Amino acid sequence: MPSYEYIEVLAKKQRNSFLEGTLEKYFYYCKGYFSKGKTKKINSLKNKIKTLSFEEDSQITKIQTISGIFQTPNQLKDYISKLPPYSFGIYVKFLLEAPYFSKDENEFYIIQNPILKETNFKVPMIRGSSWKGALAHAFREIINETSDSKSKKSASFFRIFGAGSDAIKAIEQSLRKDNKKKTFIEKLVELILFELGLEINQDLLKELKELESKNWEDLINFIQEWVAQSMENQKNNKTKKGKFPEELKTHRGRAIFYPTYFNRISLEIINPHDRRKRAGKNPIHYEVVPEGTEGVFQLIYIPYDGIVKDENTLKEEVKEDLENLIKAIKKLSQLGIGAKIKLGWGRFEFIEKYVCVNGDLEDLKIPERWKICRV
Numbered sequence: 001m002p003s004y005e006y007i008e009v010l011a012k013k014q015r016n017s018f019l020e021g022t023l024e025k026y027f028y029y030c031k032g033y034f035s036k037g038k039t040k041k042i043n044s045l046k047n048k049i050k051t052l053s054f055e056e057d058s059q060i061t062k063i064q065t066i067s068g069i070f071q072t073p074n075q076l077k078d079y080i081s082k083l084p085p086y087s088f089g090i091y092v093k094f095l096l097e098a099p100y101f102s103k104d105e106n107e108f109y110i111i112q113n114p115i116l117k118e119t120n121f122k123v124p125m126i127r128g129s130s131w132k133g134a135l136a137h138a139f140r141e142i143i144n145e146t147s148d149s150k151s152k153k154s155a156s157f158f159r160i161f162g163a164g165s166d167a168i169k170a171i172e173q174s175l176r177k178d179n180k181k182k183t184f185i186e187k188l189v190e191l192i193l194f195e196l197g198l199e200i201n202q203d204l205l206k207e208l209k210e211l212e213s214k215n216w217e218d219l220i221n222f223i224q225e226w227v228a229q230s231m232e233n234q235k236n237n238k239t240k241k242g243k244f245p246e247e248l249k250t251h252r253g254r255a256i257f258y259p260t261y262f263n264r265i266s267l268e269i270i271n272p273h274d275r276r277k278r279a280g281k282n283p284i285h286y287e288v289v290p291e292g293t294e295g296v297f298q299l300i301y302i303p304y305d306g307i308v309k310d311e312n313t314l315k316e317e318v319k320e321d322l323e324n325l326i327k328a329i330k331k332l333s334q335l336g337i338g339a340k341i342k343l344g345w346g347r348f349e350f351i352e353k354y355v356c357v358n359g360d361l362e363d364l365k366i367p368e369r370w371k372i373c374r375v
Contacts, residue, residue, distance in 0.1 A: 060263045063121045069258050069298050073354040073373065076298070081375040083302055086318045086359040090299040090325065093352040094333070098345050099268055099288035102130065102338040111285040115265065124265055124289050126337065128257035131297065135257075136161050138331040139324065156324050159317060160301070162253030254305075254321070258298040266290035270343075286340075294351065299325070315361060322355065323365050330367075 061071070070076045076089045102116040115124045136157070143153045268288045271280035301321065306314040336346030355366065358375040366372060 059121050059123055060261050063118060063123065063261055064296070067259055067261075069261075069296060073352075073356065073371070076354070077356045077373050077375060080300075080356045080358045083300075083358055084304070084306065086306060086314060086357070086361070087300070087302045088318070088322055088355060088357040089301070090297070090329070091352075091354040091356070092297040092329065092350060094295055094297060094348040095351055096289060096291050096293045096295070097347045097349055098291055098336070099266065099286075100124075100126070100262070100293075100338045100346050101268075101286050101288045101340055102126065111267075111287060113284065113286045115287040115289065118259075118261065121261075124262045126260040126295070128259045130337065131257040131260070131299075132161065132255070134332055134335075134337045135325070135328050138328040138335055141331055141335070142324070142327055152320065153324060156317075156320050158253075160253050160255045160321050160325065254301050254303050255325070256300040256302065258300075260295045260297055262289045262293050262295055264290055264293045288345075295348070297329070301325070315359075318359075319361050319364060322357075322361070326355075326367065326370065 064071070070079065070091065073091050076091050080087055080089045101113070104114040104116045106114055106117075116127070117123060118125050139153075139157055139161070143157065146153060266288050268286045269283045270286065271283040273280045301318075303314060303318060306317075309317075333348050333350065335341060336344065337348075338346040340346070350369075353370045354373065355370055356373045356375065360374065364372070
């Protein structure tokens with residue numbers, strides 16, 4: 001069995017490989033020596049493990065460059081200038097207020113809950129798809145909290161995140177094949193509940209029920225109004241019979257989400273207590289990114305479908321989407337990202353907040369302390 005001194009030297013000289021191997025040595029050491037009164041040395045070793053860091057210059061910077069993550073807002077500005085008009089980028093440096101955890105798929109590990117790591121560099125990360133899902137959840141929370149303009153925010157949701165879920169495809173299929181109003185309305189209710197996470201009240205259900213006895217034009221008009229970009233657009237663009245709203249057709253979103261990489265790793269222990277004995281005997285170990293670690297969130301928004309739209313309409317859409325995204329990011333910082341958010345894990349606070357816009361968007365409602373750069 002390796003001595004305490006050997007592990008201590010290993011921790012100093014081999015910081016990167018130590019992250020993978022020393023946890024095993026740590027538990028091995030604790031198992032053999034805890035009963036021999038080595039508590040102080042074990043706690044000292046645990047503290048060393050808790051403050052381990054990756055060498056940022058050699059690993060984090062490299063993998064960020066490979067993933068297309070910029071090191072400074074000026075680099076983001078240069079990139080946005082090459083994109084289509086009214087594209088924008090969001091660049092946020094944040095600080096974890098609580099540990100972050102997302103379980104890795106590696107089944108062969110010294111503890112039962114290893115943190116998600118990048119495959120090649122073995123650094124803890126948040127996937128771009130995880131950011132997308134978490135922000136979509138925060139966006140739904142905002143829609144539910146809104147007393148009015150839910151239709152406009154719903155349209156913004158589909159523009160940003162896209163519409164390719166099973167609920168959307170089921171609606172399209174019901175139009176092409178079934179051609180039954182009842183089936184169509186059922187799929188629409190599923191979309192409202194499970195895709196958008198909105199509440200359905202009795203008035204909406206009654207209105208949907210009445211539409212079963214009406215023609216297809218009335219039904220499509222109702223949906224068009226529900227997801228309309230604005231009441232003015234609804235007056236100018238009358239819906240044709242059988243034409244499904246563009247917002248609810250299967251399409252990709254305008255936003256591109258980038259991963260986040262961290263340069264620190266730690267160990268947390270949750271020890272569930274017996275309700276009767278008020279004591280725990282089966283502690284659960286979690287490999288986490290510790291509180292106080294910095295990270296970078298980056299998002300690129302490209303209105304690829306703007307070429308077929310009027311410029312004023314496009315500008316209004318981009319303004320709404322940008323304002324809603326900033327609200328969703330703030331909401332997400334309070335809700336948390338990753339697993340165990342009910343315990344308060346995954347919450348973060350902002351260090352730097354930048355928005356770079358390729359174009360002139362007037363009257364942007366951007367919160368204070370957000371820095372705006374225009375191309």
